[in-house]
Amino acid sequence: MDLTLRVARASEARGEHIGLSMMARRAVAIGAEFQAESEPGEGTRILPSFQLPIGE
DSSP states (O other), X not given: OOHHHHHHHHHHHTTOOOHHHHHHHXXXXXXXXXXXXXXXXXXXXXXXXXXXXXXX
């Protein structure tokens, strides 16, 4: 289990919610862009984007 996952589990055990920030960190770690859109009563839309390497 990597350190990021251990930190997330410890934070959740303390009642902290870190899901979006964890997703954003992981996206940045693989060179992706991360965008989250949220409207009260409408939910949250997660929009990660990245380019796949072709022919490397």
